[in-house]
Amino acid sequence: MRTLTGKELAAAIRAQTGAEAAAGPQPRLAVVVATDDEASLWYVRSIAKAAAGVGIACDIVDLGPEAAPERIGETLAKLSADANVHGLMLQTPLPAGASAQRLAAAIDPRKDVDGANPLSLGRLAAGLPAFPPATAAAVMALLDHYEVELEGRRAVVVGRSTVVGKPLAHLLLDRHATVTVCHSRTRDLASVTSAAEVLVAAVGRAGLIGAGHVAPGAVVIDVGTNPTDDGGLVGDVDFDAVSQVAGALTPVPGGVGPVTTALLLRHTARAANLP
Amino acid sequence: MRTLTGKELAAAIRAQTGAEAAAGPQPRLAVVVATDDEASLWYVRSIAKAAAGVGIACDIVDLGPEAAPERIGETLAKLSADANVHGLMLQTPLPAGASAQRLAAAIDPRKDVDGANPLSLGRLAAGLPAFPPATAAAVMALLDHYEVELEGRRAVVVGRSTVVGKPLAHLLLDRHATVTVCHSRTRDLASVTSAAEVLVAAVGRAGLIGAGHVAPGAVVIDVGTNPTDDGGLVGDVDFDAVSQVAGALTPVPGGVGPVTTALLLRHTARAANLP
Numbered sequence: 001m002r003t004l005t006g007k008e009l010a011a012a013i014r015a016q017t018g019a020e021a022a023a024g025p026q027p028r029l030a031v032v033v034a035t036d037d038e039a040s041l042w043y044v045r046s047i048a049k050a051a052a053g054v055g056i057a058c059d060i061v062d063l064g065p066e067a068a069p070e071r072i073g074e075t076l077a078k079l080s081a082d083a084n085v086h087g088l089m090l091q092t093p094l095p096a097g098a099s100a101q102r103l104a105a106a107i108d109p110r111k112d113v114d115g116a117n118p119l120s121l122g123r124l125a126a127g128l129p130a131f132p133p134a135t136a137a138a139v140m141a142l143l144d145h146y147e148v149e150l151e152g153r154r155a156v157v158v159g160r161s162t163v164v165g166k167p168l169a170h171l172l173l174d175r176h177a178t179v180t181v182c183h184s185r186t187r188d189l190a191s192v193t194s195a196a197e198v199l200v201a202a203v204g205r206a207g208l209i210g211a212g213h214v215a216p217g218a219v220v221i222d223v224g225t226n227p228t229d230d231g232g233l234v235g236d237v238d239f240d241a242v243s244q245v246a247g248a249l250t251p252v253p254g255g256v257g258p259v260t261t262a263l264l265l266r267h268t269a270r271a272a273n274l275p
Numbered sequence: 276m277r278t279l280t281g282k283e284l285a286a287a288i289r290a291q292t293g294a295e296a297a298a299g300p301q302p303r304l305a306v307v308v309a310t311d312d313e314a315s316l317w318y319v320r321s322i323a324k325a326a327a328g329v330g331i332a333c334d335i336v337d338l339g340p341e342a343a344p345e346r347i348g349e350t351l352a353k354l355s356a357d358a359n360v361h362g363l364m365l366q367t368p369l370p371a372g373a374s375a376q377r378l379a380a381a382i383d384p385r386k387d388v389d390g391a392n393p394l395s396l397g398r399l400a401a402g403l404p405a406f407p408p409a410t411a412a413a414v415m416a417l418l419d420h421y422e423v424e425l426e427g428r429r430a431v432v433v434g435r436s437t438v439v440g441k442p443l444a445h446l447l448l449d450r451h452a453t454v455t456v457c458h459s460r461t462r463d464l465a466s467v468t469s470a471a472e473v474l475v476a477a478v479g480r481a482g483l484i485g486a487g488h489v490a491p492g493a494v495v496i497d498v499g500t501n502p503t504d505d506g507g508l509v510g511d512v513d514f515d516a517v518s519q520v521a522g523a524l525t526p527v528p529g530g531v532g533p534v535t536t537a538l539l540l541r542h543t544a545r546a547a548n549l550p
Contacts, residue, residue, distance in 0.1 A: 101401045101402065101403055117397075118394065118397035118398045118400070118401040118403060119393065119394045119397050120397065121396075121397040121400050121401060122392075122394050122395065122396040122397025122399075122400065123393045123397070124397075125393070125396050125397065125437065125441050126376045126393040126396060127376065127437070128376055128377065128393060151460055152460045152462040153462070154467075160448050162400065162401045162402070166400050166445070166448075169444070169456070173435050173441075173456055173458070176460040178455065178457050178460075178461040178462070178467060179455065179456050180453065180454065180455040180456075181444070181448055181454050181455075182453050183448070183451070183453070185426055185427045185451040186427065186453040187427040187428070187453070192429075195470075
């Protein structure tokens, strides 16, 4: 079985992004945060660090875990209108009562580097230019990097979130895969996922996908990032079990994750160079 | 086998819509046309006639088959800004060089009664309020009218258009079906469609779905409307053959079509009553 690591690909994307960023005025990414969730804050700091590494400025705009939805919306609108900001993202989770979907409508689609505005999703689905969510884009980048054929093949996405499952379904359809979306209400999940030549798990439940869910030789991409009791991270796929069956499998950590961050930066550099 | 006719349901929707339309100021639908395609013009006239029947005003704005994309866009923008117009749709086909997807972005989402603006599709996908395309909505209305269970069931949509296949996939997902989208590049289509408990054909190719594509007892919805040499209309499904296998099947004409027109009018009446 091939282990589809993301580190090499992420490094290549970062190197290219660094060159793009250096070619014009410095790109600037603003990340709006309204949480005290430790994993989330750690992720935002890792973005800032990676941005610095490729010459992209990154402002963390921390509104605190008690921020009112109106204040978050106003902040996004202000940053959308700020000509010095090229990329803009809203980190989740949000305070109770705040809807990421509704608030993200305030992000200028040209700065929507994590594809969170419903207009970006609609444009993606309609085949018009748009930034896809970085995680969904990372899955496609990994499949391309490892030259996984998609045209005419059966792809199954487990998870129907607006940030991963749904946009990913459109990206796979656009590449002429036959696409199935499964979720918590799917009956006999294993029988559906076992038909997949390309299987993507994006649910957020450790060990959801076992050996019995995977066809021999299938390519499996694990988008899950579930914290373990000892401070580690595991995916939605039982790596040891599935690696006995699958033809290829991404590790967690070190698979989709680093590519996601690298693509967020690439999107920011490209947003800075939009005509 | 049950024949799932749409006429009764369409009449019920029209009756309810007539009552909604009569309750406030008269709703007005504007249909922008830029084609000399006979089937398309016939459809637009049938909308106008149905609108009159429920007390909705309908303006056919015919720009002619040579209209420049800019002129179409300006017309949509003007009608979007017109407070007397509550519903607005752009009829296809369009002149060469005009993109329905791009032009529909000029339709105010609150007036986008045929769900053509990419923002409407994105909002639909994100679970936010939006008008779905009337055809996709008609499929759901028929399934509901005939009390077809969707939760946890395998639904297969053949066709990945922005006007039917893609929005329908989101509507089915929203109702907790496990959804597969097939298309022209799908390998071994019959093996995929045969797994469907609910099968929707929305491609536009007469006779594409035969008995070998359908599982015994499946519910089959035929969205296709293909003109025949003798001036008639047939669907994508071989009715006679499939009716020997399916548990239920919509006829063409008289299935999805009348419900689509009725829902377009319902959307217009509701658009007129948006707060």
